[in-house]
Amino acid sequence: MHTRVWDLPLRIWHWLFAMGVGTCLVTGLSGDIGWMQWHQRSGLMIIGLVVFRVGWGIWGGRYARFRHYRVSTTAIRDHFLRRLDPQVHTPPGVALAVVLFSLVILQASAGLFATDDIFNEGPLRRYVTDAFAGTATWLHHRVHWIISGFIVTHLSAQLVYGLWFRDSLWLSMVTGYKSVDALPIHDDFRRAALTAIVSILVVSVLVAAG
Template sequence: MTRQPVTVESKPVWDIFVRLFHWSLAASILFAWWSGEQGGNWMEWHMYAGYSVLGLVLFRLMWGFAGSHYARFAEFVRSPVHTLRYGLKLARHEEPHYTGHNPLGGWMVLALLLLSAAQAGTGLFANDEIFTEGPLVHLVSYDLSVEITRWHKLIFDGLLIAIGLHLLGVLVHQVFKREKLIQAMLHGRKPVGISEETHAYAPLVRGLVLALVAAAVIWAMLNLL
């Protein structure tokens, strides 16, 4: 953990699975919102988008333990005390440089994962009291399903707030701090100290296997419960 060095070079940081997860989750949430607003026949697609969110989150949780160096939770989830100290330094414009997620960004990743899982998870048990029901609604009572539907709507408000804060943070770094975070999430490379250690990406086959595991778990949940 050092300040941004003067001598830098572009090095690989975000592997292909982190990048695909990031943009796929954003697209799935956006489409889920849009299709939910349309209603009618679009509700079936709304549910498919929800299944995608669950599968993506499950994959990211596994990748947080078995993925590349900068994708692992152990690398970017710091203690609350550490994060508070970072926030105070940030307010004084004295914050240290982090190659991966900074402490605030790390906690935002966890918040977005939790809210996305809760949003899609409650949708499995929700119903609109007309003709659309989640695939697991038969596992709970009607009254509980109605209550879960209310949670489904409330959690989405929280998810929107978290997304807004995330976008604000990206905007600050992208525009004011001149850090090309958006570009890095496209090509995977970031400017880091030339003397900083380079970490190889996790094997491609490992990511593919975990993606298949996540898809299989979601399929089994929807078809066997």
């Protein structure tokens, strides 16, 4: 049974988030000032998207809400042993999503205070001590590679599920439909618009503060 489980606001968020994180990871490796400007812009975009996702996880679509993101080691084991019926959120997927999202929050937060002590610094760098900025910069550089590793894991899982289990996870995030017995969802563009406005306001404050 194909059921619509991913609302349009969540799907748009997902692909914007992927684009933003990918852009940050690539541009962050360059010392070029022009590339670093794009790095900072995409970083601010990620912060706005994080704010949106937190809001959408509270009052968004049914399966976008955080109360559906529950996982245990037993559930992960049973999933791989094929003991569970098809679910909207697979236990391994939930675990990976929570870890990756948390790492991106840490990375983006550190980037607000990071500096190369030459040309580039986060918008809130001037509000903290050199020691704090140094720690934030250290974290920002190290977490970059951890996130990259988890993204490789995520993409590898997409490939395995598509080829081995015949479950195209990325396609469901395009169409919104998944082969699962669940209640269908509907879009709530009013809530999505309000959440987006809050996200834009947060980013605007950060830009003004910088």
